[in-house]
Amino acid sequence: MHDPGHRGAVSFLAMPAIVVEGLERAFDKVLAVQGIDIVVEEGEIYGFLGPNGAGKTTTVRMLTTLLLPTGGRAAVAGHDIVKEARAVRASIGVALQEAALDPLMTGRELIRLQATLQGIPTAEGRRRADSLLERVDLSAAADRRVGGYSGGMKRRLDLAAALVHEPRVLFLDEPTTGLDPVSRKTIWEEVRALNEGGTTVFLTTQYLEEADQLADNVGIIDSGRIVAEGTPESLKAELGNPHIQLQLAQGSIAEAESILAPIGKLLPTKDGSRVLLEVENGAADIPRVVRALDEAGIGVEALELVKPTLDDVFVEKTGYHLEDEIEEKAEQEPVGA
Amino acid sequence: MSSWARNARVVRALGMRSVRQTFRRPQLIAPIIVFPTILLAIQTGGASGALELPGFPPVQSFLQFMLAGAMVQSLMLAGNSGGIALAVDIEMGFTDRLFSAPIPRFTIVLGRLAGTAALGLFASFWFLAIGLLFGAEIESGIAGALLAIFLVTAAAMAVGGIGAAIALRTGSASVVQGLFPLVLVVLFLSSAFFPQDLMIEPAKTIARYNPLSLIVEGIREPMISGIEVGDTLYALLAILGIVVLGLILSDRALRHRLRVG
Numbered sequence: 320m321h322d323p324g325h326r327g328a329v330s331f332l333a334m335p336a337i338v339v340e341g342l343e344r345a346f347d348k349v350l351a352v353q354g355i356d357i358v359v360e361e362g363e364i365y366g367f368l369g370p371n372g373a374g375k376t377t378t379v380r381m382l383t384t385l386l387l388p389t390g391g392r393a394a395v396a397g398h399d400i401v402k403e404a405r406a407v408r409a410s411i412g413v414a415l416q417e418a419a420l421d422p423l424m425t426g427r428e429l430i431r432l433q434a435t436l437q438g439i440p441t442a443e444g445r446r447r448a449d450s451l452l453e454r455v456d457l458s459a460a461a462d463r464r465v466g467g468y469s470g471g472m473k474r475r476l477d478l479a480a481a482l483v484h485e486p487r488v489l490f491l492d493e494p495t496t497g498l499d500p501v502s503r504k505t506i507w508e509e510v511r512a513l514n515e516g517g518t519t520v521f522l523t524t525q526y527l528e529e530a531d532q533l534a535d536n537v538g539i540i541d542s543g544r545i546v547a548e549g550t551p552e553s554l555k556a557e558l559g560n561p562h563i564q565l566q567l568a569q570g571s572i573a574e575a576e577s578i579l580a581p582i583g584k585l586l587p588t589k590d591g592s593r594v595l596l597e598v599e600n601g602a603a604d605i606p607r608v609v610r611a612l613d614e615a616g617i618g619v620e621a622l623e624l625v626k627p628t629l630d631d632v633f634v635e636k637t638g639y640h641l642e643d644e645i646e647e648k649a650e651q652e653p654v655g656a
Numbered sequence: 657m658s659s660w661a662r663n664a665r666v667v668r669a670l671g672m673r674s675v676r677q678t679f680r681r682p683q684l685i686a687p688i689i690v691f692p693t694i695l696l697a698i699q700t701g702g703a704s705g706a707l708e709l710p711g712f713p714p715v716q717s718f719l720q721f722m723l724a725g726a727m728v729q730s731l732m733l734a735g736n737s738g739g740i741a742l743a744v745d746i747e748m749g750f751t752d753r754l755f756s757a758p759i760p761r762f763t764i765v766l767g768r769l770a771g772t773a774a775l776g777l778f779a780s781f782w783f784l785a786i787g788l789l790f791g792a793e794i795e796s797g798i799a800g801a802l803l804a805i806f807l808v809t810a811a812a813m814a815v816g817g818i819g820a821a822i823a824l825r826t827g828s829a830s831v832v833q834g835l836f837p838l839v840l841v842v843l844f845l846s847s848a849f850f851p852q853d854l855m856i857e858p859a860k861t862i863a864r865y866n867p868l869s870l871i872v873e874g875i876r877e878p879m880i881s882g883i884e885v886g887d888t889l890y891a892l893l894a895i896l897g898i899v900v901l902g903l904i905l906s907d908r909a910l911r912h913r914l915r916v917g
Binding site for chain 1: 662665666669670673676677680681745748749750752753754755756757758759760914915916
């Protein structure tokens with residue numbers, strides 16, 4: 320199990336935004352979440368990464384009081400998720416995966432309903448609804464039914480609804496899955512702006528770039544266990560060396576790999592169309608690589624020095640690429656933008 | 657604001673959403689208003705000869721007799737539609753939005769029931785209006801009409817509790833929708849469309865013990881003769897029984913849903 324010690328002792332008294340201790344959830348005999356520990360400090364963006372079925376959504380559902388844990392404990396905004404569930408719900412905003420919106424409601428109706436659910440007086444709820452709709456650029460569509468919104472509009476509306484009571488902690492479960500790059504960037508900007516305003520954000524995502532761009536700290540969950548945790552930079556630094564990525568103009572990949580093997584460590588590729596070579600000295604090793612291939616008569620079409628990314632961290636910790644998971648999921652369940 | 661007032665506000669808001677949802681989704685409103693109206697028209701037009709049968713209760717017109725049946729059919733289908741709508745909410749994750757709000761979770765069920773009750777209220781006005789428009793008289797006058805409206809509204813809420821319980825337990829709109837034929841069977845095995853005394857066995861015995869018959873008679877009597885305290889009390893007891901059963905089952909189903917996710 321992951322040792323949380325490097326981020327300080329877990330203590331309910333210290334009152335970070337989120338404290339998780341040995342949290343477990345079993346479904347029949349299957350342990351979906353296996354005693355995880357997480358600490359998210361106030362004002363932090365915590366990126367929670369993992370493949371499908373790793374336990375991300377189960378964890379979020381427990382932290383948002385939608386599902387009871389079967390072991391361990393957790394506190395959100397200083398409140399126990401089991402014993403003080405309603406106080407937790409008053410302190411959090413939740414934008415769940417697949418944007419849980421009623422297609423028959425208008426955007427304005429939805430935010431006003433959300434304000435009522437949060438106990439905000441009618442007049443104030445109306446004022447906040449107008450203000451939030453403007454903030455997420457949905458004023459013009461506010462009186463249209465949500466069923467006619469695009470994927471990006473739905474996510475923005477979902478985000479606005481989650482903010483109506485100005486929550487201390489915001490849970491975003493895959494907020495940009497299936498969105499086009501422009502809509503994704505809009506959501507990122509909004510998340511950054513919220514965080515700058517002091518909101519703690521617990522962000523689950525399958526997009527490594529998203530976590531890299533937004534998160535102060537990242538936790539990687541696999542098979543219900545936290546397998547890595549830290550800042551994106553520290554996790555990447557743990558991997559050490561950069562690698563050279565080669566696209567060959569001529570010659571076989573196998574031949575190139577046998578020539579380059581003495582220079583560095585060959586890395587597996589997803590499709591076998593490139594050569595990935597981990598090198599100790601970074602750019603300084605490039606001339607050696609080019610020379611070795613040239614002497615063997617193997618032409619290089621493209622060469623790039625790649626520093627470790629979160630994807631590399633993910634591969635190192637879990638043994639596979641997260642992007643493969645996303646592609647597989649997209650093939651099974653296409654999501655319109 | 658007191659917590660009671662706050663919860664009442666939430667129930668009202670969820671009830672209003674439920675009503676809007678029904679009127680905006682034709683497949684939900686059709687069974688509540690359109691189908692019972694068509695059936696009422698067909699039966700009144702084609703089966704009014706039943707009035708000549710020996711033992712048929714003395715009524716001013718066959719339409720006057722059938723109004724209570726149409727209202728009960730409507731409220732039964734309103735309860736079923738409410739269950740379908742709740743199951744759709746569960747399927748699309750909308751209930752997660754509600755469950756993650758700082759409200760007592762049972763207000764979510766009560767909000768749905770408030771919406772179903774409002775639909776029952778609407779249906780009672782609709783069928784009374786149709787009856788009056790086509791010449792049916794309400795023998796006990798305004799008091800009888802108000803009593804019928806109250807019983808239809810309360811019964812709609814009661815039946816809605818059963819629909820909500822099934823929706824919460826299964827989380828499947830198709831399962832709740834699959835109960836539609838069962839609703840009709842229960843309806844036809846009551847005195848909704850035919851006098852109990854003229855039925856043959858075993859339908860007669862089943863109808864006698866079918867709580868729906870008690871509700872039908874409670875609604876029908878003020879229309880065809882006058883307010884009978886006994887019939888009204890039996891109707892209220894039947895409604896109360898269904899309310900209690902619906903609330904207990906809904907509460908259990910809700911707890912189960914929150915436990916298993």
